[in-house]
Amino acid sequence: MEISAPQDEVVRLCQDLIRIDTTNYGPDGEGPGEREAADYVVEQLREVGYEPQLFESQPGRASVVLRIPGADRERGALCIHGHLDVVPANAQDWSVDPFEGVIKDGCVWGRGAVDMKDMDAMILACVRHLARTGTVPPRDLVVVFFADEEAGGVHGSQWLVEHHPELFEGVTEAISEVGGYSVTVPTPEGGDRRAYLLQTAEKGIVWLRLRASGRAGHGSVPNDDNAVLHLAQALSRIAEHKWPREYIASVRGLLDGLSEITGTGYSDEDLEELVEHLGGAAGFVRGSLQDTANPTMLTAGYKHNVIPQEAVAAVDCRFLPGHEESLMATIAELAGDRVVVEVEHRDIALDSPFEGPLVDAMKAALLAEDPEAAILPYCLSGGTDNKALSTMGITGYGFAPLRLPADLDFAPMFHGIDERVPTESLEFGAKVLLRLIETC
Incomplete structure (x- = not known):
């Protein structure tokens, strides 16, 4: 029987997850919690032979953890994590039902399509493929689907780190959301080039x-x-x-790299023309220039x-x-x-180096699928669950790889209206993530 590849089921998994309402209204609000989505993740993992663990910090606030043994148990493990909760969505503001997971205009639409049930689906698709093919990763993988990221992780990543630190024993590095997606920028010759933004820091x-x-x-x-x-x-x-303003290393690396690609000069006092080349992602970059x-x-x-x-x-x-x-x-x-x-x-704020074996592996995985692209570091103006993991000495990066159409204003859809992700981008991301898992 032919074994399906991750890209063959990633769209379905994303749709299924979007259809489970996991709205997080914050510490003062009530919500459905993540338990139904966590149960779905557990079901998908058990179907291929895994035995994940489910943890509730309080009723309904559920996270899922799975450790997959690697070929070299002595190497530092890699944590690949996502979060199951989403921010609220007012259905009256949307052109589709935000929890229907409909496919329209080549995209999966719904709350969480960008933040971050797209990456959750990629992770699920890849680890299911490992089980089906009997593939052993080079090192241990700790796969986590956290609760409560959208309210600071108090009932998710922070709770797990505090109450179950043994789950992350031996983990040295982590990858998660808001990095690895592409922007299309102009070149001096009049053409275009894709640049992938690999998140190395966060405020x-x-x-x-x-x-x-x-x-x-x-x-x-x-x-x-x-x-x-x-x-x-x-x-x-x-x-x-x-x-x-202060230009930390990741910001300087992004600006210098973007200037080289586009041929647009800049100064510390005048960089707006350069930043505008990033389109919707410019807002994230502007937010990283100062407090x-x-x-x-x-x-x-x-x-x-x-x-x-x-x-x-x-x-x-x-x-x-x-x-x-x-x-x-x-x-x-x-x-x-x-x-x-x-x-x-x-x-806390985070600042990780744009170098080393994991960074090299992320670059190689992207370039294997998009050889002409550039890869640049950047600082996220928001935050991720990598903050909680960093308290255990784990170095975190944002790497949810997506090759995006040039005309898709992607970054503003984080917490925005009509959130959507192209199906081709999901399939691309699943292939890149699997390549990373198998080689890092």
């Missing part, structure tokens, strides 16, 4: 709650101690602050004619490696003495 996270207090009163009476005004002034100062602080939620008051005694805002801060203390000091100064700054969640 740190601090989710803050700014809490302003004042004197409650009637809306018709002048009030010089208005909590809403105190908060609005603090947010205005934060919004107007010009964060200084950022963006208000995301506001809560104040309960009636039109009542001045409330408290107003609260959520602020999403991201900092470059080594900048956590300076960012916190700056936010405290900008918030002022009428606003209290509370930390809801914080996590």
Whole structure:
């Protein structure tokens, strides 16, 4: 009987996963959790003879772990991980049902198609192929499908690292999401060239709650101690602050490489023309040039004619490696003495080298399928579960390989509307990921 290749079933697996609603509403919200999707993953792995482990940090918040022994048990193991949860999707904003997993215009559509049930499907397809063919990877593989990445991993990667560190024994490196996808950029000769962005760094996270207090009163009476005004002034100062730029190694490597490919020069003060060549991915790159602080939620008051005694805002801060203390000091100064700054969640920044055997293997796997492409490092302005793994000394990279059409505005679909991934890109990614697994 002919054994199907990973690319033959990756689209189906992606559709199946999208159809399982795993919306994560954050620490203050309820949601379906990841258990149904985790059970599906377990079923797909058991079907080919594996015996994965399922862990729940609390009811419904489920992660799946599988260790596949390699040929050389003495080598450091590789962790390949994805997350099963997705951010919310308002169906009224979408042109398709975000949880239908429909194929339309050559793409799989739905919440998680980009972040990151596409990579989950590639991982599943590849390890199922290993089992069917009896292939032994060069070193141990620890395959993990985490819960709760979209809320900082408290009930997923962080919980597993804290409560079950034995699962990651011997792991030295890891790969996961938001890297390895292509952008198409112009060349000086008037043509185009694909460049794959291999994620080697990511900014740190601090989710803050700014809490302003004042004197409650009637809306018709002048009030010089208005909590809403105190908060609005603090947010205005934060919004107007010009964060200084710093070009870490991964950012410099990306800019230099992009400049060489496109023939577009740049300076530290003037790089917009160069960055615009990246299309939708330019936003991620702009976010990696300096620390950022963006208000995301506001809560104040309960009636039109009542001045409330408290107003609260959520602020999403991201900092470059080594900048956590300076960012916190700056936010405290900008918030002022009428606003209290509370930390809801914080996590570290990462910076990994764009060299070494694993990086070489990732490059080789991509170039084997797309020989004329360029491969560049970049810093992710967001964060991944590699943060939790790094506390165990595990070096992490973003590598979810996708060869994308030049006209697909891919990066803005992370957490966006009408999220979708081309079926051909999924098939390409499954082939590249399998090649990496078999050679690294």
